[in-house]
Amino acid sequence: MDFNSIEEKWQKIWEDEKVFVSTDFDKKPKFMGLIEFPYPSGVGLHMGHIKAYTSMEVISRMKRLQGYNVMFPIGWDAFGLPTENFAIKNNIAPRIATDNNIKNMKAQLKRVGFSFDWSREVDTTDDKFYHFTQWIFSKMYEKGLAYRSKAFVNYCPNCDVILSNEESQGGVCDRCSCQVVQKEKDVWFLKIREYANRLLLGLDNLDYPARVKEEQRHWIGKSSGAEVNFIVKVDNKEIDTLKIYTTRCDTLFGVTFMVIAPEHPLIEKYKDKIANIKDVEAYQIKTKQKSEFDRVQVNKDKSGVKLEGITAINPLNKKEVPIFIADYVMMGYGTGAIMAVPAHDNRDYDFAKMYNLPIVPVIEGGDVSKQANTDISDGKLINSDFLNGLSVKEAKEKMIKHLVELGIGCAKDNFQMKDWAFNRQRYWGEPFPIVYCDKCGTVLVPEKDLPVKLPAIENFKPSKNGESPLAQVEEWVNCECPKCHGKAKRETDTMPQWAGSSWYYLRYMDPNNAKEFANIENLKYWGPVDWYNGGMEHVTRHMIYSRFWNMFLYDLGLVPFEEPYKKRSMQGLVLGEDGNKMSKSLGNVVDPMDIIVKFGADVLRLYTLFMADYECSTPWSSVNINGCKRFLDRVERMQDFVDEFNGVHPEHIADLNVIIDKVTNDILSLKFNTAISSLMTFVNKIYQDKFISREEFRIFLTLLYPFAPHIAEEINEILGFKTYICKSKWIDKLQDDSVKNIAFPVQINGKMRGTIEIAENSEQDVVFEKIKKNDKFASYLITPVKKIIFVKNKIINIIV
RNA sequence: GUAGAUAUGGCGAAAUUGGUAAACGCACUAGAUUCAGAUUCUAGUGGGAGUAUUCCCUUACAGGUUCAAGUCCUGCUAUCUACACCA
Numbered sequence: 001m002d003f004n005s006i007e008e009k010w011q012k013i014w015e016d017e018k019v020f021v022s023t024d025f026d027k028k029p030k031f032m033g034l035i036e037f038p039y040p041s042g043v044g045l046h047m048g049h050i051k052a053y054t055s056m057e058v059i060s061r062m063k064r065l066q067g068y069n070v071m072f073p074i075g076w077d078a079f080g081l082p083t084e085n086f087a088i089k090n091n092i093a094p095r096i097a098t099d100n101n102i103k104n105m106k107a108q109l110k111r112v113g114f115s116f117d118w119s120r121e122v123d124t125t126d127d128k129f130y131h132f133t134q135w136i137f138s139k140m141y142e143k144g145l146a147y148r149s150k151a152f153v154n155y156c157p158n159c160d161v162i163l164s165n166e167e168s169q170g171g172v173c174d175r176c177s178c179q180v181v182q183k184e185k186d187v188w189f190l191k192i193r194e195y196a197n198r199l200l201l202g203l204d205n206l207d208y209p210a211r212v213k214e215e216q217r218h219w220i221g222k223s224s225g226a227e228v229n230f231i232v233k234v235d236n237k238e239i240d241t242l243k244i245y246t247t248r249c250d251t252l253f254g255v256t257f258m259v260i261a262p263e264h265p266l267i268e269k270y271k272d273k274i275a276n277i278k279d280v281e282a283y284q285i286k287t288k289q290k291s292e293f294d295r296v297q298v299n300k301d302k303s304g305v306k307l308e309g310i311t312a313i314n315p316l317n318k319k320e321v322p323i324f325i326a327d328y329v330m331m332g333y334g335t336g337a338i339m340a341v342p343a344h345d346n347r348d349y350d351f352a353k354m355y356n357l358p359i360v361p362v363i364e365g366g367d368v369s370k371q372a373n374t375d376i377s378d379g380k381l382i383n384s385d386f387l388n389g390l391s392v393k394e395a396k397e398k399m400i401k402h403l404v405e406l407g408i409g410c411a412k413d414n415f416q417m418k419d420w421a422f423n424r425q426r427y428w429g430e431p432f433p434i435v436y437c438d439k440c441g442t443v444l445v446p447e448k449d450l451p452v453k454l455p456a457i458e459n460f461k462p463s464k465n466g467e468s469p470l471a472q473v474e475e476w477v478n479c480e481c482p483k484c485h486g487k488a489k490r491e492t493d494t495m496p497q498w499a500g501s502s503w504y505y506l507r508y509m510d511p512n513n514a515k516e517f518a519n520i521e522n523l524k525y526w527g528p529v530d531w532y533n534g535g536m537e538h539v540t541r542h543m544i545y546s547r548f549w550n551m552f553l554y555d556l557g558l559v560p561f562e563e564p565y566k567k568r569s570m571q572g573l574v575l576g577e578d579g580n581k582m583s584k585s586l587g588n589v590v591d592p593m594d595i596i597v598k599f600g601a602d603v604l605r606l607y608t609l610f611m612a613d614y615e616c617s618t619p620w621s622s623v624n625i626n627g628c629k630r631f632l633d634r635v636e637r638m639q640d641f642v643d644e645f646n647g648v649h650p651e652h653i654a655d656l657n658v659i660i661d662k663v664t665n666d667i668l669s670l671k672f673n674t675a676i677s678s679l680m681t682f683v684n685k686i687y688q689d690k691f692i693s694r695e696e697f698r699i700f701l702t703l704l705y706p707f708a709p710h711i712a713e714e715i716n717e718i719l720g721f722k723t724y725i726c727k728s729k730w731i732d733k734l735q736d737d738s739v740k741n742i743a744f745p746v747q748i749n750g751k752m753r754g755t756i757e758i759a760e761n762s763e764q765d766v767v768f769e770k771i772k773k774n775d776k777f778a779s780y781l782i783t784p785v786k787k788i789i790f791v792k793n794k795i796i797n798i799i800v
Numbered sequence: 801g802u803a804g805a806u807a808u809g810g811c812g813a814a815a816u817u818g819g820u821a822a823a824c825g826c827a828c829u830a831g832a833u834u835c836a837g838a839u840u841c842u843a844g845u846g847g848g849a850g851u852a853u854u855c856c857c858u859u860a861c862a863g864g865u866u867c868a869a870g871u872c873c874u875g876c877u878a879u880c881u882a883c884a885c886c887a
Binding site for chain 1: 801803804805806811812813814815816819820823824825826827839840841866867868880881882883885886887
């Protein structure tokens with residue numbers, strides 16, 4: 001069979017008949033299946049796309065036949081650095097490069113035969129789309145959730161450009177390999193931290209795999225503890241306080257020194273009072289030169305400088321302790337200051353040993369002369385005044401109460417998650433709807449002037465001095481202030497790649513709306529997304545960002561559901577044939593388009609699902625794929641066995657029921673491999689029997705259709721059926737009144753001794769009588785029977 | 801370092817969740833078809849013993865619970881993934 005012409009033929013029929021176009025407000029139950037929309041790269045589709053999309057493809061095809069109004073949308077996540085770099089390298093405008101790539105990948109996706117609803121296609125770089133990305137940002141700005149502030153960023157002094165964490169891995173610049181330093185810069189932040197607790201709690205009611213929830217929880221990183229104000233003593237006068245954060249306020253009596261981050265404002269404040277300010281400043285400079293990467297290395301040696309002239313006083317026991325600065329304390333977490341309890345913390349312990357500071361155990365157990373006792377989730381308090389003898393839990397509660405009474409502290413939750421740095425010094429991204437006016441300050445571009453269009457420019461290389469290329473486009477930068485109509489300048493940074501993808505699924509629900517990002521009625525009908533399949537790599541950033549945007553829009557009453565995705569699943573990787581990740585440098589990349597040329601789209605789809613459990617990472621095999629090719633050939637030749645029988649042969653009812661059951665259930669639990677293997681078993685059976693009726697064949701083809709739709713439709717037509725499978729109904733289980741015999745396993749003393757043929761649902765007595773009469777088992781039953789374990793339809797175990 | 805996951809034939813993998821381990825596919829062997837090869841069809845295929853009905857062993861390794869363990873528990877080894885000075 002010529003798969004090329006067949007696949008082309010049916011792809012055209014499906015498109016002409018608009019089989020995959022979903023209608024708003026249809027009375028049928030809705031199902032929205034979402035896949036992570038692709039980045040249109042010059043390389044085109046890779047195996048990962050095929051695997052990621054084929055699952056939702058199979059589910060969508062089945063759900064349509066099951067009577068659902070299925071939306072399976074597709075679009076392009078097209079802003080971002082790779083396109084910009086490609087454009088710079090090949091000297092082609094990013095707009096044109098993007099359009100070319102989209103055109104190419106669209107043709108490829110269609111060639112695989114994916115049942116996407118192309119009428120809802122979105123493109124994040126289309127101004128009709130980013131109009132509303134900007135609009136949502138405006139709302140965040142209005143609600144105080146977007147703010148601009150100074151922050152330290154990775155900066156390459158050689159290239160004169162700001163780098164993202166991804167671009168500065170290992171503390172080295174991606175392009176020139178020189179040492180990255182920290183530079184203070186104006187940064188736009190989104191206050192995602194304000195949503196941290198809701199993002200955490202929301203997880204409880206979502207149908208995400210456990211490891212996804214685990215990773216998101218870890219990313220949010222909630223910890224419960226307390227803030228405590230220590231007294232700061234300068235020039236022997238108690239004139240200030242230092243706020244610290246601790247999860248272990250029960251250990252307050254074990255504090256022997258304090259550590260603050262090198263950037264802590266206390267230093268600047270008492271600059272003149274610090275005797276060794278030169279050493280301190282030298283240390284600060286050293287810290288700045290370290291990249292974030294270096295600074296968070298666990299096993300590096302502890303270092304720090306003692307502040308001479310400033311000390312802290314423990315508000316509980318009034319003991320005076322020294323203050324250090326050290327880069328193991330981060331300004332960005334907690335209060336940027338900690339109380340050090342060296343007896344029970346490894347970092348503090350190392351530090352105390354190095355600077356010869358006292359170590360006071362406050363929880364019993366361990367030997368602090370040798371190492372820190374960190375096994376302190378339980379235990380009794382010691383050396384701790386009014387806490388002595390209490391358990392850790394009791395001590396924490398009592399201490400917090402005490403702190404509140406004295407007015408020197410309170411309970412406080414902290415989150416690992418940082419606010420979202422939201423600007424990039426790049427061309428190929430959404431411009432901010434922000435202008436700066438000398439008179440009015442930061443001004444939002446009014447709604448009527450949106451979108452702020454990204455201008456076409458000549459030179460889109462990042463500029464020296466770390467500014468976006470847009471800064472060079474004077475006629476765009478200089479504008480009128482919307483407030484005072486005086487001279488103003490536009491924000492020249494653009495939004496990061498994660499912006500458009502934070503709300504694209506909402507746009508699918510109403511893709512052509514020019515007035516608003518989506519109509520609330522459409523959102524009520526389609527939302528939330530019923531099932532979202534994607535990669536593990538997007539579980540933290542993309543998924544959390546979009547949950548955050550969705551919650552924000554929900555709070556404004558613009559989206560009728562708080563959580564965007566009801567259910568999440570993930571595909572395993574398709575590895576190279578050598579078992580490594582597919583990569584250009586290893587030369588182990590398999591191009592799906594080559595497979596289609598050789599085997600056709602049906603075989604490609606079938607094999608990617610058959611090769612292993614969907615969630616496992618498995619190597620590609622150019623040999624094993626032949627099995628799927630052979631299977632489809634055998635299906636085709638099964639036509640030779642078609643007889644004149646009208647209806648379903650009674651002897652095939654049970655076999656058909658097995659595949660109906662298997663395929664229907666396995667698809668919904670992502671067990672495509674076993675669904676396909678059951679279809680193979682059925683075909684093998686027909687080859688044994690050498691007969692099959694047309695009706696049986698059609699049932700089989702309907703079940704095959706989600707996996708290999710082209711060949712299923714073709715054979716269906718050849719068999720003379722007038723209705724396309726794509727317009728047919730899914731198959732329900734057949735009525736089966738026959739009494740079945742089963743091979744019933746028999747164990748003697750827990751050892752398998754064979755099987756016995758019995759009627760299904762036979763009771764213990766009947767089975768045992770039959771076993772006694774059977775020669776094979778009789779010899780084992782000479783000794784008296786002690787006990788019989790019988791599980792209906794499962795097993796019998798006779799103990800003698 | 802911390803957390804999580806995984807470990808089954810020559811290979812990719814199944815196992816109704818404690819009930820016939822290795823379904824299905826690949827590879828391989830034999831036979832048929834063919835001038836021949838490819839394709840296709842049929843049979844076989846975890847290891848060991850035996851002419852054979854059959855018996856013994858086998859799910860990384862060592863123990864345990866149970867009538868029954870790939871599945872549960874304890875220990876141990878290896879691999880993978882994510883996070884990482886989290887105060």
